[in-house]
Amino acid sequence: MKTLLITIVLGFLLNPCFAKTPEEMGLEISEEVVRKDTGWLDSQSELKMILRNRSGDESIRQLRMNTLEVNSDGDKSLTIFDSPADVKGTAFLSFTHALVPDDQWLFLPALKRVKRISSSNKSGPFLGSEFAFEDLNSFEIPKYKYKYLKDESVDGIDSFVVELYPQYEHSGYTRQVSWIDKARYIILKVEYYDRKNSLLKTLENKDFKQYLDQFWRPNEMLMTNHQNGKSTSLITENLKFKTGLSERDFDQNTLKRSR
Amino acid sequence: MNYFRSGLLVANLLLLTPAVYAQKTEILELSFDQGNDTSQCILSFTSVPEHNIFILDNPPRVVIDLFDATLTNTLIQPPTKHPEFLRLRYAQRNQKDFRLVLDLNKPVNPDNLFATVDKTDRGKLIIQLNHQSQHTLIEPLTQQVQPPRQIIDTPLALNVETDLTGSNQKTYNAETAPVLTSKTSLGAGDNIDTLFSNWEISGYVGAENLGFFNEASDSRQHNNYISGVIQPEFYRRWDNDKQSFTFVPFYRYSQHDNRRTHFDIRELTWEKATDLWELRVGFHKVFWGVTEGIHLVDIINQTDFVENTDGEDKLGQPMINFAWVNDWGTLDLFFLTGFRERTFPGIEGRLRTDPMIDMGEAQFERHGAEKHLAYAARWSQSIGDWDIGLAHFHGTARQPTIVPTFDAQGELTKLIPYYDYIDQTSLDMQVTQGSWLWKLESLVRLGQGSAIFAATGGVEYTLFDLFESGLDLGVVVEYMYDSRGYNNMTALTQQTIFQDDILTALRFGFNDVQDSQILAGVIFDRTRNTKLFSVEASRRIGDNWKAELELRLFNGIPASDPVFMFKDDDHIRAQLSYYF
Secondary structure, eight states: OHHHHHHHHHHHHHOHHHHSOHHHHHHHHHHHHHHHTOOOOEEEEEEEEEEEOTTOOEEEEEEEEEEEOOTTSOOEEEEEEEESGGGTTOEEEEEOOSSSOOEEEEEETTTTEEEEEOSOOOSSBSTTSSOBHHHHSOOOGGGEEEEEEEEEEETTEEEEEEEEEEOSTTOSEEEEEEEEETTTOOEEEEEEEETTSSEEEEEEEEEEEEETTTEEEEEEEEEEETTTOOEEEEEEEEEEEOOOOOGGGGSHHHHHHOO | OGGGOOOOOOOOEEEOOOSOOSSOEEEEEEEEEEOSSEEEEEEEESSOOOEEEEEETTTTEEEEEETTEEESSOOOOOOTTOSSEEEEEEEEOSSSOEEEEEEESSOOOGGGEEEEEEOSSSOEEEEEEESSGGGOOSOHHHHHTSOOOOBOSSOHHHHHHHHHHTTTHHHHHHHOEESOOOOOOSSTTOOHHHHHSSOEEEEEEEEEEEEESSOOSSTTSOSEEEEEEEEEEEEEEETTTTEEEEEEEEEEEESSOTTTSEEEEEEEEEEEEOSSEEEEEEEEOOOOOOOSSOOOSOOSSOBOTTTOTTSOOBOOEEEEEEEEEETTEEEEEEEEOOOOOOOOOOTTOSSOOSSOBOGGGOEESSOHHHHHOEEEEEEEEEETTEEEEEEEEEEEOSSOEEEEEEOTTSOEEEEEEEEOEEEEEEEEEEEEETTEEEEEEEEEEEESEEEEEEEEEEEEEEEEEETTTTEEEEEEEEEEEETTOSSSHHHHHTTOOOSEEEEEEEEEEOOSTTOOEEEEEEEEETTTOOEEEEEEEEEEETTTEEEEEEEEEEESOOTTSGGGGGTTOOEEEEEEEEEO
16 A cells, blocks of 8 residues: 555656646746747837727827836836827826836826826736737736646647636636747737636737747737727837947936827 | 837938039939849939938838939839849929939948949940848948049940949049948938938817806807817937837817917937936926826826816926936936916816906016926836835926905906916825725925825726626725815915815726727715716717716805805816827
8 A cells, every 4th residue: 555655646746747836837937938029128119009999990009119128127118199189189198017006107198287196006907009008008027827738729820728817906807817938939819808708808909920030029019809899009110139228318308209 | 129120210311412503403314223142223414513422221221312313204213033132113392403303122221322424425324233242341430531533534334334244443442432431320321302201290189069958157158169279299219229219299270269279399309228227308398297187196297177177287387307217217307498377268268267367467476497397306216016106396387376356446456377486395295006996196386375285096806797798887085185175365376276175987888899988976065065066978989089078066065165156167178089
């Protein structure tokens, strides 16, 4: 009996299938996604957001976004709105943090006022789009708990399927199911489940392009809301890495000067 | 933001030829040539005119201005699939001058563009583009100061051949002058044409209807006012976005009210920013503060009171503002170089005192330079959840004391604004914790009667994404205190309206495609029971239009309250604006 028990225990320990729990595997895959996407320092991008309603009417938002990679904490970003014309010049400064709430400031050009705003707004729509604020925040490992589900192929690309459970307050989701390309460790698709755990939205990352021979970015992020029939495309029109931005480009003085 | 940098202005060289150009030159012909390392565009004239050549980006192009020149026939387009030249555009600019624009396939380094004047056969101008930077052959600066030498003896054909083979680079060197030599970003190198391009123009025009529910107390006033407003913005940036220039003129025309019909320069600012400091010179607008009910500590700009009574519209303030950016915060120093008087409605306007405030007879405690010059400093810093600002202002007050004058019978005949010379120290801070914003503004003011202490503060709490509908519901509660109280002359003459008042307001943010918002609130005077109701709503229509609605009601005002002058002035303001 004793030998049998030892055999079984040893068998569990030695068999690689049992070496890691699905939770550990999910975490490791996600850490690899983050690790592979480290070292881009900063980026400048021009983005176009196309909002489509149920009947297919489109309206367009244009914005520019500068991002600074911050090691050991969340990234900093400055977003400037170019259109619609009535919000032109409005700018949004955000310091994301892994565990404590983010710091956010809004610049209102008509009043020339910088307003510190609450960062508790996670699930609300960003600019009336199908993207919630939390969908666009920088991805930080401690923000979620993870669970590897299975392997599956997406459009012929061999992928891990990992489930993410938001750990921060005010999330609109119970869970997110992500498809992660096994070879490149990039997120191809995400399904978002609402607070009642029914499928709310699907994000498809399309037309990946590699920058600096290392970093993969989708040309289009298409978010489809299954419950209201609306969708939003976030299209990258121009993207540059390592442009030499510094902390100074992400302070309130710069926010006030943003156009 | 680099990508917006319109790059643009590279310096240019005005090539003056000693030819007689009193008589108009005719452009005869244009031809293109192309070799391994260079591309050429050759213009033939009756005589070479005075010209100016420069490069612009977005799209990349070479602009050739010819002065006192004209064209009688048509010019050919560059050959298709030419490696450098995409197409040619040209037009007579005015009666004298002619412009050619050569669109390029790709941006060109200014060091690689050369212009050569050949005077052998009546006159030719050769624009030459070197393909690779290693073929930059000229020491730019030394050449720039020398006038271009003319090719006298060498026939053009030979010259071109030499250039193309590159076998005789020395000759080629000597005979050409770099068109663009250095990448200065501003200054002498800019010419008028580049100065007028690369502007970002935006702004709005709007039509407004201001309607009053009650008959006015003065028969000269009206019940409805139609008005129009325009506020364009001209903005330009250069020097890697480190420098910018902004010009925002403003004009409102109002029916009946000649004081509300007004023009202002909201902004006319040159700005330079470095890693350590920022400098702004010109008419500018600065906002200080955190609260929603009143903007207590905001003092740099004068209030444009005819534009709106909410105190959020400001007149442009001429200033020199130096901001020193440090780890320990930002220190802003202001040298304010011109005093602006507060605007008040005219005799036919509403929302005014009776008798009206006589702006023409405004009085000042200090005169001359002292009246006009003011100084201010502000330290501001964010530390974790805290945003703090500490400021001091020294100069002529923005808020006047309203001095009544009486006739022999003791009848009130006139109200005159009197601007005291004050010192004001203020603190503003906000603590942001989750969905709660805690706010405080307070000030101490000396020089306007006895020392004044005033404060306002409160809380803003927001329920985000209510019922998963995307709706944000914010609740604002603020208390306002002013040591001037209400039952003394100072309070009345300085229009201390909010001395013991509570604001409660609800803010609805619909977060829809039209960005619909509603802010509804009431300011309640604890001691006098005066209630001011206000509803502000706005919504975008399509991509470029915006509709705004504002309702203000004044309720239960006792005669002792300075707001008594507004007792009949309940009104609704509707504005439809087009943004461009």
